[in-house]
Amino acid sequence: MISFFGQPKYAKHEFIGYELFLREYVDGKWHFPDDFGKFDAAEFADALINTLHHVSGNTQMVSINLDPDDFVSTRYIHELSRAQFACPTVQIIVELTEHNGQVSLKQLAEAANSFRRHDLWVCLDDVGTGENQINLVSALAPYVQEYKFALQNFHNQKDFITLVTPQLQFWREQASIADVIFAIEGFETQSDLQIAHNYHADLLQGYYFGRPHLLQ
Secondary structure, three states, X not given: OEEEEEEEEEEOOXXXXXXXXXXXXXXXXXXXXXXXXXXXXXXXXXXXXXXXXXXXXXXXXXXXXXXXHHHOOHHHHHXXXXXXXXXXXXXXXXXXXXXXXXXXXXXXXXXHHHHHHXXXXXXXXXXXXXXXXXXXXXXXXXXXXXXXXXXXXXXOOOOXXXXXXXXXXXXXXXXXXXXXXXXXXXXXXXXXXXXXXHHOOOEEEOOOOOOOEEOO
């Protein structure tokens, strides 16, 4: 059995939704799946629909993560469109991860456009990390509604503030130019909150606000 755990998202310190993380129930416990490939798109969408039927009424949006190869899959586009149609009161956001995939920028742009045409939003996850660099961001810009920056990718660095400040400034500017939502995740301490104030994050997420938990 599979289901989703949710980590809360906040807008101006008010709860707005969740980022969802797939988990598998094995031997009486929920586990991080050892192989996501064993779940097909329909099973993924069924679990998503079931989860959305259990979230609170003030949940406005949820996001799910897809690696590039699944992001361009017509099966995922079809099945997630089915989930959005089945749950019209909650906006589903598809987060394209920063992982490497055997797909082209053209394929990613076409897939992002398909999601948009089916009323699904697209978020570029961990901008500035991995494959989600400025060339990819520019190619997908017409079809994207959100850029997400991950503080946790810098927390273990000795010069955290020195390293993260120019990155945040750059991606805040890119989000403003593209007129998209700017999200920051990875808040862990009270001092991290100053970053949100300085760079005007539209969405906030991190262990400081809440850890992922089973939603049903």
